[in-house]
Amino acid sequence: MRAELTDGDLIQLSATQPEAFGSVFDRHATTIHRYLSRRVGGTLADDLTAETFLTAFKSRTAYDGSRPDALPWLYGIAANLLRGHRRAETRMYRALARTGVDPALAGHDDEVASQVTASEHVRVLATALARLNAGERDVLTLISQAQLSYPEVAEALGIPLGTVRSRLHSARKRLRAALPHLAFENGTDDE
Amino acid sequence: MNDLSLIEKFRADVPPPAPESLARARAAMFTVGAEPTRRSRWIWRLAPAAALAAAVAVAAGVVTQPESRPAAPAPRAEGPAGSSAPVLPSNASDAAGLLRLAAAEVRAEPVLRVGPGQVLFFESIEAQDNIENLETKPTWVPPQEINRKIWLPVDGSTAGLLIQTVTRTGEKFHVPLDADGTTPYLTGLPTESKAMRDWLYTVDAGTAAEDGPDAAAWDKLGETLREKYLTPDSRAALYEAAATIPGTILVKRADLAGRRGMAVSRLSGPVRFDYIFDARTYEFLGERVVVVGHLKPYPKGVVSRYTAQLRTAVVDKVGQLP
Numbered sequence: 001m002r003a004e005l006t007d008g009d010l011i012q013l014s015a016t017q018p019e020a021f022g023s024v025f026d027r028h029a030t031t032i033h034r035y036l037s038r039r040v041g042g043t044l045a046d047d048l049t050a051e052t053f054l055t056a057f058k059s060r061t062a063y064d065g066s067r068p069d070a071l072p073w074l075y076g077i078a079a080n081l082l083r084g085h086r087r088a089e090t091r092m093y094r095a096l097a098r099t100g101v102d103p104a105l106a107g108h109d110d111e112v113a114s115q116v117t118a119s120e121h122v123r124v125l126a127t128a129l130a131r132l133n134a135g136e137r138d139v140l141t142l143i144s145q146a147q148l149s150y151p152e153v154a155e156a157l158g159i160p161l162g163t164v165r166s167r168l169h170s171a172r173k174r175l176r177a178a179l180p181h182l183a184f185e186n187g188t189d190d191e
Numbered sequence: 192m193n194d195l196s197l198i199e200k201f202r203a204d205v206p207p208p209a210p211e212s213l214a215r216a217r218a219a220m221f222t223v224g225a226e227p228t229r230r231s232r233w234i235w236r237l238a239p240a241a242a243l244a245a246a247v248a249v250a251a252g253v254v255t256q257p258e259s260r261p262a263a264p265a266p267r268a269e270g271p272a273g274s275s276a277p278v279l280p281s282n283a284s285d286a287a288g289l290l291r292l293a294a295a296e297v298r299a300e301p302v303l304r305v306g307p308g309q310v311l312f313f314e315s316i317e318a319q320d321n322i323e324n325l326e327t328k329p330t331w332v333p334p335q336e337i338n339r340k341i342w343l344p345v346d347g348s349t350a351g352l353l354i355q356t357v358t359r360t361g362e363k364f365h366v367p368l369d370a371d372g373t374t375p376y377l378t379g380l381p382t383e384s385k386a387m388r389d390w391l392y393t394v395d396a397g398t399a400a401e402d403g404p405d406a407a408a409w410d411k412l413g414e415t416l417r418e419k420y421l422t423p424d425s426r427a428a429l430y431e432a433a434a435t436i437p438g439t440i441l442v443k444r445a446d447l448a449g450r451r452g453m454a455v456s457r458l459s460g461p462v463r464f465d466y467i468f469d470a471r472t473y474e475f476l477g478e479r480v481v482v483v484g485h486l487k488p489y490p491k492g493v494v495s496r497y498t499a500q501l502r503t504a505v506v507d508k509v510g511q512l513p
Contacts, residue, residue, distance in 0.1 A: 004328065021220065122201065143195070172195070175197075
């Protein structure tokens with residue numbers, strides 16, 4: 001279905017009609033939750049999704065309505081909130097590396113974790129992710145998991161395009177160093 | 192297979208969010224988020240009325256232009272010009288001038304006396320528009336009027352009451368209001384314009400000022416006038432302080448609830464926020480929000496919402512009419 005109003009239109013409209021922001025939530029909440037879930041697990045992602053949209057809603061009058069797609073902005077808010085949960089994030093990567101069981105996939109508190117043991121390269125990957133700094137992890141996951149373009153990542157994180165490139169470059173270098181036994185078809189980090 | 196595609200597949204099978212978790216997050220946005228932002232307190236207070244109005248509009252399938260409707264009852268009849276109307280200085284030529292004239296008028300008013308256990312009664316008309324079919328065919332629906340009668344105990348320790356009546360259908364909605372310890376009878380506010388200006392520019396806890404301090408002060412002016420009683424000295428100081436807020440404009444013709452008004456206004460993006468005063472007596476009549484710029488899907492120049500203050504009185508009991 002082709003919506004007539006862009007995210008930018010809806011957010012501008014929400015200055016006088018707050019309910020219009022509900023449509024922005026409906027369009028993107030699942031996507032933002034998925035991104036957060038992949039970094040810190042479902043339980044924390046529930047809270048952070050709520051916090052992301054609450055923050056977005058409160059600062060909606062600051063949004064530039066000429067930007068039609070609100071996703072980069074929302075990812076930026078989510079990434080910023082993740083900064084406060086760096087320890088929880090790396091703890092989960094380490095647990096996965098150590099035990100082969102991913103706490104992030106455990107679902108909600110009252111559910112039993114699915115005891116699928118991760119393959120060796122996933123465990124190595126988790127170790128490498130735990131060692132990246134937060135800025136590198138933001139860029140790496142926004143590019144490869146959220147599928148944002150370089151300029152969108154720059155916009156989301158409020159950093160220059162050059163910084164996006166350099167962070168991605170160093171992140172990939174570290175990943176490749178951690179996974180030397182994998183034969184990479186494409187070892188460059190061109191766009 | 193490269194390193195980026197490994198990350199792409201990493202945790203690709205996370206479970207989707209539980210619908211009830213998303214529903215909670217969505218609701219929290221409007222409840223928790225509504226309080227601190229500019230204008231949203233008004234919006235939030237109006238929300239039940241807006242929902243009500245929308246429901247009524249949908250049920251009836253008919254909407255009418257507020258401007259073309261018969262005038263809402265005015266608090267008192269307008270006498271012939273020159274008879275009972277006070278003698279006033281010459282007309283205001285700018286917003287600051289109008290505010291100063293309004294201040295001079297209100298300062299001469301007697302103080303409204305209240306006794307222990309008494310209740311303040313406010314009656315107003317509120318009207319909020321609506322946008323229907325947001326995701327398919329967004330359509331602007333003009334404001335629907337609701338008569339609002341509210342009883343607020345002066346000491347704030349007992350429950351109040353709000354009765355909303357949909358003007359067109361006569362449907363009534365009773366909303367009990369829990370005692371929240373706050374009084375609508377404000378006595379501690381400054382009575383001198385300089386101190387009042389400082390107060391107006393003091394950002395309340397939890398209030399974000401994204402549009403800058405002037406917009407926040409402009410907003411606080413409206414908050415202070417809505418369903419609250421200020422002593423004439425404080426109200427005069429409030430108008431005088433508002434006269435010093437930069438960026439205001441005078442709108443010479445801004446009628447409200449059948450009374451001829453002039454507005455002091457401030458633009459915020461494509462939207463203009465008007466405070467309207469009677470063009471002859473300089474009495475505060477109410478507020479209006481006008482979409483003056485490009486804002487989809489609004490027709491340009493329409494009134495998005497308005498309130499008209501009808502009367503303020505002291506009564507002995509909640510639910511009692513003056």
